Amino acid sequence: MKKIGFFVLLAALIFGLSFAGQASAQTSGATIILDGQALSLQKKDKIEIIKGSVMVPLRVIAENLALLVTWNQQNAQVKILTGTGDIELTIGRMTASVGGAELKLNAAPVNRSGTTLVPLRFIGEAAGLEVGWDNAKKVVSLASPQTSEPTSAPTPTPTPFPSASPTPSPGATPTPVPSPSPVSGGQIKGIGWSNDRLAISFVGSLVPRTYAAADPARIVVELPKTSFDPAFASIQAFDAATQSGAFAVTDSSNATRVRYAVTDTDAQTIAITIELTGNKSFTAYQEADFETSVYVIDLKTSATPTPSPVNPDNGKKIIVIDPGHGDGDPGGVGATNKLEKNFNLSLALKVEALLLREPAFQVLMTRRDDTFVPRPERASLANAANADAFVSIHANIADGKPTVRGTETYYYKNSGKALADIMHKHVLGATGFTDRKVKNANYQVLRETTMPATLLEVGFLSNATEESILFSDSFQDLVAKAIVDGLKEYFGVK
Numbered sequence: 402m403k404k405i406g407f408f409v410l411l412a413a414l415i416f417g418l419s420f421a422g423q424a425s426a427q428t429s430g431a432t433i434i435l436d437g438q439a440l441s442l443q444k445k446d447k448i449e450i451i452k453g454s455v456m457v458p459l460r461v462i463a464e465n466l467a468l469l470v471t472w473n474q475q476n477a478q479v480k481i482l483t484g485t486g487d488i489e490l491t492i493g494r495m496t497a498s499v500g501g502a503e504l505k506l507n508a509a510p511v512n513r514s515g516t517t518l519v520p521l522r523f524i525g526e527a528a529g530l531e532v533g534w535d536n537a538k539k540v541v542s543l544a545s546p547q548t549s550e551p552t553s554a555p556t557p558t559p560t561p562f563p564s565a566s567p568t569p570s571p572g573a574t575p576t577p578v579p580s581p582s583p584v585s586g587g588q589i590k591g592i593g594w595s596n597d598r599l600a601i602s603f604v605g606s607l608v609p610r611t612y613a614a615a616d617p618a619r620i621v622v623e624l625p626k627t628s629f630d631p632a633f634a635s636i637q638a639f640d641a642a643t644q645s646g647a648f649a650v651t652d653s654s655n656a657t658r659v660r661y662a663v664t665d666t667d668a669q670t671i672a673i674t675i676e677l678t679g680n681k682s683f684t685a686y687q688e689a690d691f692e693t694s695v696y697v698i699d700l701k702t703s704a705t706p707t708p709s710p711v712n713p714d715n716g717k718k719i720i721v722i723d724p725g726h727g728d729g730d731p732g733g734v735g736a737t738n739k740l741e742k743n744f745n746l747s748l749a750l751k752v753e754a755l756l757l758r759e760p761a762f763q764v765l766m767t768r769r770d771d772t773f774v775p776r777p778e779r780a781s782l783a784n785a786a787n788a789d790a791f792v793s794i795h796a797n798i799a800d801g802k803p804t805v806r807g808t809e810t811y812y813y814k815n816s817g818k819a820l821a822d823i824m825h826k827h828v829l830g831a832t833g834f835t836d837r838k839v840k841n842a843n844y845q846v847l848r849e850t851t852m853p854a855t856l857l858e859v860g861f862l863s864n865a866t867e868e869s870i871l872f873s874d875s876f877q878d879l880v881a882k883a884i885v886d887g888l889k890e891y892f893g894v895k
């Protein structure tokens with residue numbers, strides 16, 4: 402199952418670490434009621450009414466409306482992920498982008514001593530909530546839409562964007578955006594820690610409520626209507642009796658342990674806790690692209706500049722090999738629970754070994770071990786190195802269709818088509834699987850790379866026969882050689 406992805410860059414959701422002293426929302430005389438309950442706000446949460454718009458701190462939106470909120474300091478830009486399309490607001494700007502359409506605001510977002518205040522009504526409506534305003538009592542009421550449990554993987558049907566009070570700016574046509582996805586209904590496939598990032602991979606939809614807490618210092622991700630994938634317990638530590646598990650973090654000065662548990666069986670709530678060495682700030686974002694989506698809590702303070710091992714001046718073609726997924730993102734889980742991330746890495750390392758023997762090529766790997774690397778980082782590594790080709794290695798999953806099998810190859814930009822065609826010919830020749838052809842898809846690593854890029858889905862792990870073949874060492878040797886042969890043909894190397 403494939404989903405067109407979204408990714409939030411430069412997310413910054415920095416919470417106050419003390420949750421003591423909560424008060425109900427009555428600052429500035431305004432009360433906010435969500436689904437009949439007055440919002441519980443911190444004393445420091447300042448609410449203002451500007452030009453008739455109730456302005457609330459971003460934190461209030463993130464925590465109470467369970468929306469993923471990110472903040473780009475450089476551009477003074479706020480991005481809010483909703484099931485109906487991303488909302489983008491800029492401090493001081495009277496228009497906002499909702500699902501790509503520009504809409505006028507009654508009041509622009511403002512910064513008040515480091516706190517960003519945003520228009521509650523606008524965001525509530527854009528996120529599909531019913532918003533009411535009692536001017537006499539100064540009460541904002543918000544009501545969640547009625548949601549139904551998904552019976553199977555729901556296919557979003559495009560519907561016009563729900564009418565919001567702001568009028569579209571002249572010339573702007575509101576883009577139809579998918580109808581709201583169910584409030585939640587996700588299955589966790591993996592949880593991992595690498596490089597100061599917690600990666601939670603899932604299928605379905607996840608509406609995380611993420612917050613920091615003190616004594617002891619920790620970050621908690623609460624996931625309502627979420628369950629562990631049946632295969633989860635076979636992938637990592639999990640005690641079926643207590644419905645919980647944990648692993649130690651050994652490579653970080655920020656965290657010591659990650660634990661996860663079903664905390665509310667009725668509401669199917671799972672809590673994932675990062676035990677910290679002290680109060681830490683973090684960013685949170687979601688990636689949704691391939692077989693699984695990933696929710697990331699990122700404690701990295703700055704992007705680690707990786708010195709490029711490639712030499713741009715020696716005339717050798719720079720090939721980036723990208724083993725898909727990694728660590729907490731297992732990718733597809735096969736018919737007998739073999740993990741896609743392991744296949745991808747194993748094959749990629751074989752390709753690397755062969756490329757290192759080719760005088761015409763130098764090779765750059767996006768990962769060389771079981772590490773989670775966000776997709777934009779994979780693309781930017783290749784872009785920064787001025788690579789000549791990008792080859793992403795994956796294996797496929799067809800949920801609920803164990804007989805589906807075959808080899809398919811993807812490109813997105815036209816610049817990648819010739820590479821994809823040649824790679825497909827060689828890889829298909831090696832696998833001998835059903836020819837599922839070369840296809841076009843808007844995958845992030847294909848979209849964001851600036852050089853010819855292709856993504857290989859070598860075979861189907863959800864098919865028991867292909868799963869067993871894919872993990873065979875001699876088969877991987879053949880496919881690795883085919884990938885190198887394809888690159889040689891593409892670059893005209895003898």
Ligand SMILES: [Zn+2]
Pocket residue numbers: 691692725726732733741795796
């Ligand atoms: Zn994959």
